[in-house]
Amino acid sequence: MTVKKDENIFKGVVHNMDALKEKILNEGKVLSDKILKVDSFLNHQIEPSFALQLGQEIVYRFREENINKILTVEASGIAVAFTAGLELNVPVVFAKKNRASTSDFNVLKSSIYSFTKRESIDIYVNKNYLHKEDNILLIDDFLAHGEALKGLVNIIRQSQANLVGAGIVIEKVFQQGGRALRDEGVRIESLAPVASLAGGKVIFCT
Numbered sequence: 001m002t003v004k005k006d007e008n009i010f011k012g013v014v015h016n017m018d019a020l021k022e023k024i025l026n027e028g029k030v031l032s033d034k035i036l037k038v039d040s041f042l043n044h045q046i047e048p049s050f051a052l053q054l055g056q057e058i059v060y061r062f063r064e065e066n067i068n069k070i071l072t073v074e075a076s077g078i079a080v081a082f083t084a085g086l087e088l089n090v091p092v093v094f095a096k097k098n099r100a101s102t103s104d105f106n107v108l109k110s111s112i113y114s115f116t117k118r119e120s121i122d123i124y125v126n127k128n129y130l131h132k133e134d135n136i137l138l139i140d141d142f143l144a145h146g147e148a149l150k151g152l153v154n155i156i157r158q159s160q161a162n163l164v165g166a167g168i169v170i171e172k173v174f175q176q177g178g179r180a181l182r183d184e185g186v187r188i189e190s191l192a193p194v195a196s197l198a199g200g201k202v203i204f205c206t
Helices: 018-027 048-061 078-088 147-159 177-183
Strands: 069-073 092-095 107-114 119-126 135-143 162-172 188-196
Touching (some): 018 188, 048 078, 048 135, 048 162, 048 188, 069 078, 078 092, 078 162, 092 119, 107 147, 119 147, 135 147, 147 177, 162 177, 177 188
Parallel strands (some): 069 092, 135 162, 162 188
């Protein structure tokens, strides 16, 4: 299963993210010069129709790639990853932060540092769900320091699959995680890149 080259798949999709930026400005809460809270529509309460628009836009930006699988990490990235998977009709895999008692030892593992919890967390993906023939798109809700994305990239490299790139809803550009990954050759498409949260104001990159 691959991305359709027929542009009709994107009929009705609005290829700008002004609506997302307006939501961030109207509903988001700047808690500090590093923390932006958007749980009213993205990572606590979900608006399905809006999440679908986000997934469609990410798919549109990677429309020339033969994506056959999407990978994210639980839990906040799942909603948008699901809508993108629905648009492409491809499976969505999510890395788990806790290894289930029913899981076997056939897993890919990576450690990520959580700045929120101030601790390292192991994430796991069953090897049966990632293969070296796969063309994988990563999706996540936020990109800040890039720890979660680095962990997912590491898992893809372990699986020997092909990393197409990463679709991010909100990137806090000033925290440099995206820059480090781009320097490593990872293609990142961010729907709402934020330049600054200083003074309690959201300033988007131009």
